[in-house]
Amino acid sequence: MTWIVKNLWLIPALPILAAGLSSLAPQRCRRFSATLAIGALGFAFLVSLCAFAHTLQPGGHDGAKEVFNFEWLQFAAGDPGSLKLGWVLDPLTAVMLVMVTFVGTLIFIYSVGYMAHDENFTRFFTFLSLFAGAMLGVVIANSLLLLFISWELVGLTSYLLIGFWYHKPSAAAAAKKAFITTRIGDVAFLLGMVWLYSQTGTLLFYDQGHGCMEQSALAKMVVQTTSVGMAVSTAIGLLIFLGAMGKSGQVPLHVWLPDAMEGPTPVSALIHAATMVAAGVFLVARVYPLMGVHAEGAAVETTALQVVTWIGAITAVFAASIAVAQNDIKRILAYSTVSQLGFMMMGLGVGGVAVGMFHLITHAFFKSLLFMGAGSVIHGCHEEQDIRKMGGIRKYMPVTFLTYAVGMMALAGFPLFFSGFWSKDAIIHAAYGWSVSHVPFYLGVAGAFLTAFYMTRQMALVFWGDYRGHGSPPPPHSKLPQLIKVKSELKPHESSRPMTVPLVILAVCAVGLSIIGTPAWPWFQSFLGSHHGEGFTYEVIKIMVASTLVVFLGLGLGLWCYGRPPRQTAEEPDVLVKLPLGMHTWFARKYGVDELYEMTVIRFNAWFARACAFLDEWIWGGAVALISYALLGLAWVNRAFDELVINLGFDQGCERVSRGGQFMARLQDGRIQNYLRVIGVALVLLVLFLIWGGAK
Secondary structure, X not given: OOHHHHOOOHHHHHHHHHHHHHHHOOOOOHHHHHHHHHHHHHHHHHHHHHHHHHHOOXXXXXXXXXXXXXXXXXXXXXXXXXXXXXXEEOHHHHHHHHHHHHHHHHHXXXXXXXXXXXXXXXXXXXXXXXXXXXHHHHHHEOEHHHHHHHHHHHHHHHHHHHOOOOXXXXXXXXXXXXXXXXXXXXXXXXXXXXXXXXXXXXOEOOOOOOOOOOHHHHHHHHHOEOOOOOEHHHHHHHHHHHXXXXXXXXXXXXXHHHHHHHOOHHHHHHXXXXXXXXXXXXXXXXXXXXXXXXXXXXXXXXXXXXXXXXXXXXXXXXXXXXXXXXXXXXXXXXXXXXXXXXXXXXXXXXXXXXXXXXXHHHHHHHHHHHHHHHHHHHHHOOOOOEHHHOOOXXXXXXXXXHHHHHHHHHHHOOOOOOHHHHHHHHHHHHHXXXXXOOHHHHHHHHHHXXXXXXXXXXXXXXXXXXXXXXXXXXXXXXXXXXXXXXXXXXXXXXXXXXXHHHHHHHHHHHHHHHHOOOOOXXXXXXXXXXXXXXXXXXXHHHHHHHHHHHHHHHHHHHHHHXXXXXXXXXXXXXXXXXXXXXXXXXXXXXXXXXXXXXXXXXXXXHHHHHHHHHHHHHHHHHHHHHHHHHHHHHHHHXXXXXXXXXHHHHHHHHHHHHHHHHHHHHHOOOOHHHHHHHHHHHHHHHHHHHHHHHHO
């Protein structure tokens, strides 16, 4: 076993240690906290590169797994049973480690500029480091228990970071919403984990042929069925997938993710790109042997994988349709994340680990780029987030505009030169060949079209036309000519270098990653052990052409609706309000899902809470009160009987005995004269008795 495998724990330990040290530092130690966080994650990135290089060695990219396991908990003395933890190094782990540490380091650097004026700067970097460390713990775990521990730490830190500006009611509410919603999925995850342990006797993924993801355990679970006729492996896989649905914002547990943008923009970039939401997709990839067995790289269409595919396809279109009618720049990207996570899940279901993970990796780079670009726009526009009040930003923020355009084209799937095209095209191609149904393919095509449309809409409203925000000139008919004078300090301005340099690096990566997963050179698929295609075949070219036409159709329609002419004022109605059947209203209101939950789940929960409170206060509390009053009455009766009968009788008896003793004590006081008097009296009485007896 090599040193890198033994010391893989250093990668999550470094940022966690940085979080611990930073938590002890006073708030004024801003530079210390930022340097410690960036340095720790940067060093973790270097160690991750070593791990990645190790997997590139001959025999290291064919799915080989190197593990280090150790006994964590012994059940009882003499009991052979124990719980083991460990970590695993394989291509899936290596590529995720590099992505999380690299993107995370750039987000940390970006945060220095974005949070420069925040009074809780030190606390922010403490939470940020703990967040990154927890996610890295998820990635390296070779035990489902260790993964779950890190998984819950991710949930805790996401709560702390989403609600970082806790003085804002919306941020506090979003943090609670995210924490509670993801806990719903985590309960199912926990049940699946316990069930898996009961079936296999271990939670180690790989343990020299005895792990729960290895053939011996899987073969046992496949042949066993539940009461409804479902294979035990499928049932456990679906429970674990529910946990992934919560973390990765899949319908219907998606409602927390758009609200998570209430936190600082670096948090949004970290959650939506490299950490929390990626954890759900990674979890499905890690337990993929439980979901479906590989047959030369192609996944068998098991029930679990079919559920993953349908949930992902529905989520992709559902969230994309909502994004077309949102006006908050970060909320558009948030629903875009939900949609792209749906694509990833669909890719896992129809194409296997390599297809879904390739889109996860590319998405991490261009979505972090877009969120940090949005943060730069918000920062430059004086904390304005409504895209209707922007416009013409490209003239004021050229670096942000160019990098954002790269991220937009990568997300939209602009052909050939951007990584998003190849990763999304691979999913659509796999969906086209899915033997179960072609509906996910059509849903994927619709999602690709909507993605291109809403991103073009966002670009047009934010960067094109004239500035419509703070300090913009009034319309010609305005009766306030004094407003024509624009205050220069209210104009948009480019962000500082700590914010723009990471944008440039991520933009380069969003383009450069396009070369590692093309049909001509499917290195990424081969690296993850997947059977890759045979180059540009007729079917591949046909899907590429169709995908390109769909993307161009979305781009063209977006330009036609929002680019000619550009919006003049912030108050103009959106062109989509003309859609029939009130579609725009449905999109803008997110199909009323939040309201539906408010009327059903939340209202029922509130009613149930009131019912429980009533039962607790009046039924159970009343019963307890009656019993307590009865016992109190018995206590008073017992006290009265004790004091008035037992104690009183005993006291009086004792008093009489005492008096008798006192009397007898007088007879034995040791004085001779008293004794003589008694004898004299006794003799007198004896004489009188004898005289009386003789007289008779």
